[in-house]
Each structure stands twice: as structure tokens, then as C-alpha cells.
Amino acid sequence: MTDTSPLATPFPTMPLIAGAVPRIARARYKTWDRCDLTFVTLDEGTTVAGVTTQSRCPSPEVEWCRAALPQGHARSLIVNAGNSNAFTGHRGRAAVEAMAKQAAKHLHCQEEQVFLSSTGVIGVPLPIDKAEAGLTAAFTAEPCSWEEAAATIMTTDTFTKGAVATAVVDGKTVTLIGIIKGSGMIAPDMATMLGYIFTDAAVAHDYLQQCLSAANKRTFSCITVDSDTSTSDTVLAFATGKAGNARLTSADDDGADAFAAALEQVCRELSHLVVRDGEGASKFIEVSVTGASSDESAHRIALSIANSPLVKTAIAGEDANWGRVVMAVGKAGEPAERDLLSIRFGETIVAKGGLAVADYDEAPVAQHLKGDEISVGADLGLGKGRATVWTCDLTHGYISINADYRS
């Protein structure tokens, strides 16, 4: 077991969500003595939205969720940890169908109202007997806390991750909570990792989807640990409707803005927690690009910086090696003019107009790099495009974790 990330933050105080009850059990997908199966029951009328990986090799769980999302209602969520069930062919699909069938029978619901995820090693079919025994145990288990559920979905994660927000909708206070796992094989351009958001708000599933997709674009899709996009990434949002507000159906509804903002806040906090638990991470890095030719261009340049091993190792070494940021801008394949470019560490502009700022004060830069929250900025000087992404540094810890994971 690796040590807890130095960037860990405490799990927040997390309220119950009426209509959503988590339980956990030991399916023993690996030879470990911990709970590894999470089972959440959702009351009738719960709506669901989701975003999934854009990998061309998705897991059967991802395919199941995609097929089930359009009908928009959920009665259950099952999450398996220790085995991703990805790239397992018909045996993997059979395992997913068996679990959905068992849960649907238990809850007297339709199979497509059961949502599933699995996370862990790729290529080993999820053992159906273990899954079924685990589910049977979960059905009769006492309800657990959200923190226990967050612990049960973890794999290489070193701390439990959750976020809470509230919004006033239609005069009622609605609560949103989210839990997430993810530490390696984390890259954007998708809905990333396994994340689950529950709210007691009443929200039509298509509007819930609209809010989640918009939030995803500015949160989960803006983080990267190692540029490697998983086969199993899934974020699902469930709305039980128990808060009693008039159902939100569009952005024009009273309170819709507050709800969307609260959802985005939960998504942002969850996505940052994944970066804070990035494999081997010792620094949390915010990369902001401004002055690009478009927002999309700024996003790609920001990712080029955030994914550069040379930038990430320099920051691990607390080295203000801004030349590597120039390199990463240059290689991004996006419009850039060397002689208009400026680079910032923290609040200090270190290079401007195609060369180093003469005699800039190194002290605040060195001080900033010694901290564990690093801010890197690049201004392209071309237009109004801007984007921010978040990543972590690249350290010996990442190598240690990943050169010996499967064995």
C-alpha cells in the first residue's frame, strides 16, 4: 500500500440524500480483505445523466450505461473495484448482464434502470460467481456512509474523495453530493474516472444531462494525470427528486442556474481531488492559457503543457525551467508566435516577447515552486481564447506505482 498523497484533503462532512442509500460488501475480486462492491439503491422516480470515456475500447459496463442512459431513470448503481472487466469479450458482457438481472429482480425494476461500473486491471473477466455472492451480501447489508462507499470504489487511490454543494431551487434547498475514484490512467477529452453524484433535487433527466455535460467540459475534461485515457471512465449523476422542488426541466426554470452552478462546483471539486491523488503526485498544478486564437486552441495548448513529462519533472524538481513551457507551447500544433509569448510562474512573469524577462526577481518564483499548489501561465498574445487545466507533477512515485502494478 502506498502512503497517502501529500496533497490529500479530508473527506467532507456528507449528509444523507433522501432516496439514495449506499451499501457495501466483500466480493473479493482480489486477494484482499476489504469491501470492493458498492450497491446504491435509488427510489422510484430517480433521474440519471452520465458521461463516459471516448475510448474506442470501452468496457462492457460503459457500453451498458450508454445504452441505458437515454431512458433516463435509475433504481440502482453497482460499482466493482479490483477488476475493470474491460477487454473481456462475451464473458465480460455476460457478467454485466448477470449483475443487472440480479439487481433488477431484487428491486423489482427494469434491468436498464441498473447502472454499473468496474475498475481495476484490464483483460480479466469479472468472475460472475463472486459478483453474484457480493451482490447478495450487499442486498442485506446495513446502509453505510458515503465515505465508506467512497473507500470501497478505490483502487490505487490513497484517500477517499467527496464533495458537497447546495442550491436553492424553487424555494427549497437541494443538496448534491459526489464521490469519485481515480489516480492513474487519467486524461481528459472525455468524462474521466469513476464519479457519482447524487442529489435530492427533482430534475428532468435531459436537463440533468445538459448540466452534467456542460460541467464535465469545464472540470473532468480539464484534468490529466498521465495523458492515458481509461477504458472505463464514467461519471453518473442521479437526482432522486425528494427535495420537493418543482421539477427542473430547462435552464429557464427558477433555480436552474443555482443548481447548474452547484453541480459544476461538485464536479470541479471531485476532479481536483483526482489530481490531488494523481499517482506519485507531490504538487497540484494549475495551467492557465490566455490570449490564444480560440478557447479550444487554449485548451489544447494547456494540455500540451500539462502532459509534458519535462514540464512535470521540472516542477517536481522545483525548477523554474520555463524553457520547457515554451517547448510545450511550441509542440502543441496550435497557432503560436514565439515573439508574442509570455510565461508566468505564480505571479511572476519570467519570459515575455520571445525572451527571458531581464533580471526578474527569482525569489518569489523559487518560493512559489517550493509550495504544493503551483500556478503556470502562458499568454499567447494572439486573441481572446482561454482555458485552464489541472495536473500534478511527475515523480519517482509514478514510476514505482506503475512499473509493478499488475504483478
Added chain:
Amino acid sequence: MTDTSPLATPFPTMPLIAGAVPRIARARYKTWDRCDLTFVTLDEGTTVAGVTTQSRCPSPEVEWCRAALPQGHARSLIVNAGNSNAFTGHRGRAAVEAMAKQAAKHLHCQEEQVFLSSTGVIGVPLPIDKAEAGLTAAFTAEPCSWEEAAATIMTTDTFTKGAVATAVVDGKTVTLIGIIKGSGMIAPDMATMLGYIFTDAAVAHDYLQQCLSAANKRTFSCITVDSDTSTSDTVLAFATGKAGNARLTSADDDGADAFAAALEQVCRELSHLVVRDGEGASKFIEVSVTGASSDESAHRIALSIANSPLVKTAIAGEDANWGRVVMAVGKAGEPAERDLLSIRFGETIVAKGGLAVADYDEAPVAQHLKGDEISVGADLGLGKGRATVWTCDLTHGYISINADYRS
């Protein structure tokens, strides 16, 4: 100083090239006691071709070479090690102009017949006084061997790198030699690193350019160490014409095929040597993709595999974690069908048709991964597109080298 790469190969026996004479000197660009300036004189009539980085933030040396290439003739090559002179604005451009002027005066040639490169830290202007003193010393130095020149252009490289080939053109045997440096900030989609090829063949500069561009596409553009594209990458080929063959002017000429093949062989060997000296490398990895929808698609998928930190760390750990190869195929953004995909390590197919091959023999796979030449294959099962790229594994050595390079 880091230890020599375990993948190092001995410098080949390298003949003289009539009309091309290398010399070296100490410009002392860093506080080191070694030669760091290389000066090659080229006889009148030498043609030149080149390919340079596609970075949007190129060094002034790269811009100088690009501007000088169209006239097609060269009388000198100057290479500085220890300072890349990139992103140094007007001061960097002034340094390049001063060196070209000094060499042109010495050789009684035009300034645009002087080709220059610099390699090292980004953002520090090359000190003109040191460059001029170094050049003055080089003018009067005794000629050196190509191996000494190869040693003088190195930075974080751990061994000298060179390649030799011959071809029969027009009844005459022509010789090609090449030297190269490069170890980190190595990624394809460009002419990469600093590489220099010299031949006594007589070749028109536009046909030389045609051969070099074609070879580059299959060699330098097919390697990656860390996905980070340098600001200074340059490969130049010089043909002195002293072999006495009838000047090659097009692919239809007698011996043109043999010359092009010999040039590509030198390029391939040089590019592989860079991978063998990849920062922290312990394994040389060939990634072959077949059955893709096009050659370009195969190339992008192969790079997605070769640049994946999770694939590279797995191979460093001698772990046949083929699920990470599946992941890298899936994230490439190229046409792929999970259930048609197969994955190979060495000669053993480990996954096929969307799942693991049942009971494949793990012994030859484990044996293959223990070696230091690793072959990974992915067949997409879609079409006839194919590509091969080369990379190295990702180890603690890379982190150690790069978390503390500038300081």
C-alpha cells in the same frame, strides 16, 4: 554525469569523407572542461538538405538553417553544445549572425553557406564572446575524428552515436556517415534532435532534400523518447561530390535507389541510437501497428502506444500488461474496433478478438520482456494500414535526470 545507457552500442569505424573536415574547440558555454563547439569545413560545391522542427517556437539557429537551405550549398557547419540559444529574442539572433559572419569571413564564402545548430538549456542567449573565441580556436585546431565531433555535440547523451553506409552510384562507391545527439525532449512529427550526415557522393541539393525528407518520415519521425518536441531539432545532410560519380539529380538516375536506401539506412541507425540513449532507458521498444484503416492512422496509434507512460512503465517493470496497450489504442482517436483488435508481445499473441487468448503460454512472453529489445504489436483488423515506431521504457532514471537538469 549519468552512467552510460545499458542500451549503448559501440561507435562504428568511420571513414574520412573527402571534402568534409571536422574540428572541435572549447567555447566553455557551461562550466565544464570539455570541447563544446564543433566546426566542419565543407569544400566548394557541397550541396545540403535539411529537415527542422515543426515547433512554433523554433530557435534562431533553426530559422537560420531554414532560410539558408533553399540556395542548396554549404561551406561550413557549426554546432554549439550546452546552450540551445532558443527563446532568446534579438540577442539569440545576433549571436547566430555573428557566428555566420565570422565563419564566412574565414572561409571566404557567403554567410548563408554557414549552417548552425545549438543544443542545451532554453532561454539563455548564447554568449557571443565565447562563441567567437571558440570559433577562432576551432579555425586553427587540428582536424579531429568523427567520433570526437560526435562527442562534442552531446548534452545529456551518455554515448557517442554514429552510422555508416555505402552505395554504388554510377559505378563509384560512395560513402555516407552520420553523427547525432539526442536523449530527452525527443518526439516525432518533425525532423528531430541534432543529426548530421556527410557523403562524398555528388547529389543535386533538391534531390538530396527529396531523399532526406522521405527517409526522415520513416526514421526520425518514427521515434519518441518522451513525447516532448524540441525547439531546436535539425537534421542536415551534406554531399561534397568528391566520389566523382555523375551527379544524382532524380530518382530515375542510375544508382539513385542505392543512394536513397543507404541514406535511409544511416537515418534509421541514427534514430535508433537516440532511442537507445533515451533518458533513463533500459529497454529498446519497437511498436508495430498493422491492419489499421490507413498508414497515417497506424502511425498515430503506434505513437499513442509508444508515448503512453503506463505502457512504458509496464515494460520497464517487465510486466506483460497488455491491457495498457488496449487502453493506448482506445485513446488514440483513430478508427478501432475493440472486438477485432489483437495484441502481441514478442512472437506471442496475448489478446485477440476483444479478449485475452485463453491459456496463452506466458513463459515466452516473460522471457521476451526480460530482454532489452522489446517488440509490441497491435493488429486493428480493419484494413491494410501499417506503421512502426521506436521508443524506450520510462524509468526512475528519466525522473532523476529531468527533475534536476537546469539547476
